Amino acid sequence: MAVVEELVVISLVSSLLACAGGGSSLPTGDPARPDVILVSIDSLRPDHLGSYGSARDPSPSPFLDELALKGQRFTEARTVSPWTLPSHVSMLSGQGPLEHGVVEDDRHIPADLPLIQAALQSSGFATGGFVSTIYVSDIYGFERGFDRFDDFDIQQKKNLQHTVRGEQVVDAAVEWAKGAGSKPVFLFVHLYDVHYPYLPPEPFNLRYDRAGTKKSQRYRSYEWTLKNLITPERWLHLLAQYDECINYADTQLQRLHTAWGSRPATWIVTADHGEEFGEHGGWGHAHTLYPEAMRVPLIVSGAGVPEAAVREDRVGVLDVSATIAALAKVPFKAEGVNVLGVVPPKRDQVFDTSRFDSARLGLLSGDQRLDLDFAAGTEALYDEAVDAGELTKIPGVDQALVARAWASVGDRWTASGPLITPGWIFADGSAREHTWSGPGPFALFPPDAPTSGAAQRGSPLPPVVNLSDETRKQLEALGYEQ
Numbered sequence: 399m400a401v402v403e404e405l406v407v408i409s410l411v412s413s414l415l416a417c418a419g420g421g422s423s424l425p426t427g428d429p430a431r432p433d434v435i436l437v438s439i440d441s442l443r444p445d446h447l448g449s450y451g452s453a454r455d456p457s458p459s460p461f462l463d464e465l466a467l468k469g470q471r472f473t474e475a476r477t478v479s480p481w482t483l484p485s486h487v488s489m490l491s492g493q494g495p496l497e498h499g500v501v502e503d504d505r506h507i508p509a510d511l512p513l514i515q516a517a518l519q520s521s522g523f524a525t526g527g528f529v530s531t532i533y534v535s536d537i538y539g540f541e542r543g544f545d546r547f548d549d550f551d552i553q554q555k556k557n558l559q560h561t562v563r564g565e566q567v568v569d570a571a572v573e574w575a576k577g578a579g580s581k582p583v584f585l586f587v588h589l590y591d592v593h594y595p596y597l598p599p600e601p602f603n604l605r606y607d608r609a610g611t612k613k614s615q616r617y618r619s620y621e622w623t624l625k626n627l628i629t630p631e632r633w634l635h636l637l638a639q640y641d642e643c644i645n646y647a648d649t650q651l652q653r654l655h656t657a658w659g660s661r662p663a664t665w666i667v668t669a670d671h672g673e674e675f676g677e678h679g680g681w682g683h684a685h686t687l688y689p690e691a692m693r694v695p696l697i698v699s700g701a702g703v704p705e706a707a708v709r710e711d712r713v714g715v716l717d718v719s720a721t722i723a724a725l726a727k728v729p730f731k732a733e734g735v736n737v738l739g740v741v742p743p744k745r746d747q748v749f750d751t752s753r754f755d756s757a758r759l760g761l762l763s764g765d766q767r768l769d770l771d772f773a774a775g776t777e778a779l780y781d782e783a784v785d786a787g788e789l790t791k792i793p794g795v796d797q798a799l800v801a802r803a804w805a806s807v808g809d810r811w812t813a814s815g816p817l818i819t820p821g822w823i824f825a826d827g828s829a830r831e832h833t834w835s836g837p838g839p840f841a842l843f844p845p846d847a848p849t850s851g852a853a854q855r856g857s858p859l860p861p862v863v864n865l866s867d868e869t870r871k872q873l874e875a876l877g878y879e880q
């Protein structure tokens with residue numbers, strides 16, 4: 399009897415070592431209804447992946463490179479907002495930030511905002527969400543529509559110290575999927591490992607450079623990096639660490655893929671935003687709408703993907719939920735489109751970041767990218783056909799283009815009566831000098847909006863999240879708070 403028990407123990411240990419999430423494998427699955435696996439890698443720039451042209455040798459992303467090779471890789475994908483909360487709400491709702499309104503730390507996902515996981519859940523999918531930052535946690539309502547949602551109690555942990563690792567996220571996801579039974583699975587995995595201050599675990603921390611030190615890895619704030627020189631040597635070191643983090647995340651996703659085995663699944667891999675590495679003076683994200691902050695990878699691969707291809711269509715985070723709905727054959731209304739279908743050529747894209755000292759509204763129309771910077775009170779125009787990095791402003795700004803940018807806002811936000819807000823309101827192109835009174839903290843109003851009276855919106859303002867002092871401290875520790 400004792401021998402039998404010992405054999406059982408040995409067998410269990412072997413299985414634990416062999417497979418993410420431990421023991422037995424996943425159920426077989428149904429080829430007629432493949433699973434959908436959505437992966438969001440926080441702060442991942444596409445140009446740091448081998449398949450998108452990274453010169454790093456060996457590639458930080460062998461698994462994702464292979465996935466891209468077998469599927470469709472989109473080279474012109476962008477997000478709608480350069481920070482985590484609004485971008486993920488857009489990813490799962492298919493609505494832009496100006497529509498869903500979850501653009502401040504204390505705004506909750508509106509109860510009536512359709513979310514793709516809820517649509518799949520009511521269509522017979524088993525739905526699981528596994529996330530690793532406070533901004534995608536249940537305090538904002540991301541758990542709605544998931545049978546199982548795990549944010550690993552991230553509110554109680556030091557988020558920026560990467561206490562929730564990709565390994566933990568993948569293990570939990572696999573363990574859950576094993577019990578999903580005969581239903582097709584929708585799995586949402588959010589990895590935080592690539593987010594600053596870039597702390598790759600051993601042995602990844604030595605892959606491209608020396609190990610980081612507390613000093614070299616310290617992230618102060620975006621503002622700090624604008625005012626203080628980061629030496630070329632330190633940039634190189636930070637970039638090496640960033641790529642090591644990508645390599646770690648890639649390895650975890652490889653484990654997830656291996657655990658899935660031959661069970662049919664479609665993978666969608668993207669990011670909520672990119673990362674600035676000094677191209678316009680700053681390090682980090684959330685403050686500008688330049689390409690290094692807005693470009694994201696988008697790879698769709700696996701079951702139901704018609705053919706391998708490199709696509710230059712103008713797509714992005716806004717299109718993720720519509721694509722999932724099409725793959726799962728589930729009705730879902732979204733602003734975005736199915737990227738596997740016909741995408742309107744060079745369609746307009748609207749970008750927003752209305753927080754902090756830099757509140758900006760952006761419009762990409764044709765090859766022209768308009769940037770309205772309300773804090774600075776400036777308008778800028780870039781021609782992406784000749785200046786993909788948006789490094790040189792072109793003289794003169796077409797006011798028709800400005801009007802189009804505002805049209806994307808104007809039918810959603812109007813104002814009349816006194817306005818008070820703890821955020822920024824820019825009714826006349828200026829900012830901060832004004833104290834307004836109004837019902838909510840949202841920042842953006844058309845320049846021709848009346849500056850007195852009650853602010854109104856086409857739909858009600860998103861409900862308020864009552865953040866505890868502890869949570870606010872946690873958000874400050876993320877380096878987002880100024």
Ligand SMILES: [Zn+2]
Pocket residue numbers: 440441481482483670671
């Ligand atoms: Zn993020």
